[in-house]
Amino acid sequence: MDIILEKLREIVHKSHVSDTKYLTFAYSQNVDPILEGIPDYVAIPKSAQEISEILKLANEKNIPVYPRGGGCCEFGGSKPIGDGGIVLDLKQMDKIINLDEDHLIVTVESGISWAQLDEYLSPFGLYTGCMGPGSGMTASIGGGISHHSVGGGGGAKYGACTKQLISLEVVLPTGEIINTGSQANRFSKIPFGRFGNGPDLSGLFCGDNGILGIKTKVSLQVFPRPKFVECKTFQLKGNTARSAAKIMIEIRRRGIDVYDAMYIPDIVVSVFKSEKVILPWIENKIRRGLFFYTIEAYSQEELNEKVKQLDQIFEENKAKILGPEISDGNIARWHYKEQGHWQLYHPLWGLTPTSEPCTTECFVPIQQFPSLLEAIEQWEYEHTPEMDKIFEVTKVRPIVGSGPILLLGENSVEVTCGFTTYPHKDIREINLSLWKSMIDLVTKMGAQWYMMGDICSREFVEIGAFTPEYYSLLTNMKRILDPKNILSRGKFKLLEVEK
Numbered sequence: 001m002d003i004i005l006e007k008l009r010e011i012v013h014k015s016h017v018s019d020t021k022y023l024t025f026a027y028s029q030n031v032d033p034i035l036e037g038i039p040d041y042v043a044i045p046k047s048a049q050e051i052s053e054i055l056k057l058a059n060e061k062n063i064p065v066y067p068r069g070g071g072c073c074e075f076g077g078s079k080p081i082g083d084g085g086i087v088l089d090l091k092q093m094d095k096i097i098n099l100d101e102d103h104l105i106v107t108v109e110s111g112i113s114w115a116q117l118d119e120y121l122s123p124f125g126l127y128t129g130c131m132g133p134g135s136g137m138t139a140s141i142g143g144g145i146s147h148h149s150v151g152g153g154g155g156a157k158y159g160a161c162t163k164q165l166i167s168l169e170v171v172l173p174t175g176e177i178i179n180t181g182s183q184a185n186r187f188s189k190i191p192f193g194r195f196g197n198g199p200d201l202s203g204l205f206c207g208d209n210g211i212l213g214i215k216t217k218v219s220l221q222v223f224p225r226p227k228f229v230e231c232k233t234f235q236l237k238g239n240t241a242r243s244a245a246k247i248m249i250e251i252r253r254r255g256i257d258v259y260d261a262m263y264i265p266d267i268v269v270s271v272f273k274s275e276k277v278i279l280p281w282i283e284n285k286i287r288r289g290l291f292f293y294t295i296e297a298y299s300q301e302e303l304n305e306k307v308k309q310l311d312q313i314f315e316e317n318k319a320k321i322l323g324p325e326i327s328d329g330n331i332a333r334w335h336y337k338e339q340g341h342w343q344l345y346h347p348l349w350g351l352t353p354t355s356e357p358c359t360t361e362c363f364v365p366i367q368q369f370p371s372l373l374e375a376i377e378q379w380e381y382e383h384t385p386e387m388d389k390i391f392e393v394t395k396v397r398p399i400v401g402s403g404p405i406l407l408l409g410e411n412s413v414e415v416t417c418g419f420t421t422y423p424h425k426d427i428r429e430i431n432l433s434l435w436k437s438m439i440d441l442v443t444k445m446g447a448q449w450y451m452m453g454d455i456c457s458r459e460f461v462e463i464g465a466f467t468p469e470y471y472s473l474l475t476n477m478k479r480i481l482d483p484k485n486i487l488s489r490g491k492f493k494l495l496e497v498e499k
Ligand SMILES: Cc1cc2nc3c(=O)[nH]c(=O)nc-3n(C[C@H](O)[C@H](O)[C@H](O)COP(=O)(O)OP(=O)(O)OC[C@H]3O[C@@H](n4cnc5c(N)ncnc54)[C@H](O)[C@@H]3O)c2cc1C
Pocket: 031, 066, 067, 068, 069, 070, 071, 072, 073, 074, 077, 078, 079, 090, 110, 111, 132, 133, 134, 135, 138, 139, 140, 141, 142, 143, 144, 145, 146, 147, 148, 149, 150, 151, 152, 209, 210, 211, 213, 214, 215, 216, 345, 346, 349, 451, 453, 488
């Protein structure tokens, strides 16, 4: 038997390690239609100790290791870059370790999904505030922390999920296990605070795209879910993107703590209607871009006052309110009450049979998103020959534009723009170059990427978006923590020459 396989089976239960082709192939892709890298082995560990042993083995044998949570990274982050290596599937590490009801902190294993955690917290009247990403039904807490995820609800009030982070247990690339935040003090009995005991080392692993360590335990702040909620949806007038940006800025200026505020661009509304996805019943009622808000409060009086102030903003912007029921097109209600926050983005994958998007999901300042949407329209026009070629091969024209745009805790928005295409070998190179070209466009408009994975982390470095000083610091940090470049080898092109 292969010696590596044998050693992995001494560490992890033998039924949880494999090198069979059908399994390794199943772990060779994420959700995009292009990027692929077939690992040699897949291991499904059950503890930090097992992960530590695997990483020590990988260092000894110089084998790259790629951590994977739900595998929903849109930039190919949780599969190998090039073939080979070990994919560590962390989804078996899904236990709730402790709910500290006095201090409102939950500690979980990092492979648990956002939906599993929510199901556990609900009977206590608690929630995580930011409900993770739009993929929260599958995506893991560890993946969310590795991406600064936001988008699955609560983003406007609570910000990205890393804001709620208290402490982490991390297995370093060389196999040592550390705890951060209050737990850096070995005498601390319970996780209770993020900042202190020296620099914020939790921050080092937040949004690291799995390059600096493997998170195995996560302690998050939780919140009592307010009992009073209003959800309203509006149809916008005129240039709906500019109108949406004005409304978002006004919400922030007046200090109203909306839970969610989302703009659904014209193109998304027309795709929802033509493809009959998300809310098929809105078909005839709605023609232009939509905007919805959800606001929470701890009393009816508080809620009434906040709703009054919000409605005034929509009135000033000549937005037309839709009816209160979901069947009236009130997406806000569906989003909040029926877990639409975890369903909204899913149909964007496979909008038409077998099509998948090449996305560019990032944060930009509120003011800037209308110009970004305009730049993407122009980009589509400039790339007409490539679009024609895709059409010629697949008989379907790509849909280009942005998905829903969500207000975040800071005064920025989350934008998911991109194009849909097909995993067809004759257009592979076109898909790849179009995708890179869109990443370049968005990066050069100053966007902040939170999920970078394979293609975006490499392209960002390729076009020199990091200053040399910043990139040198990042490289040195990687070299100190991971001298053999074992973890997520290839991302950000770190230590490539020295490999
Ligand atoms: C339908 C759909 C909707 C989405 N909506 C959103 C959205 O609204 N907002 C958003 O932020 N993203 C969104 N995403 C992207 C993605 O799902 C999220 O970023 C999610 O948080 C990733 O979690 P995951 O468990 O799937 O991570 P994976 O894809 O498995 O991993 C993500 C990255 O983190 C690393 N990693 C995973 N677990 C660990 C760990 N425990 N320790 C160290 N590194 C680790 C991986 O190597 C990889 O680089 C969406 C994706 C899809 C398919």
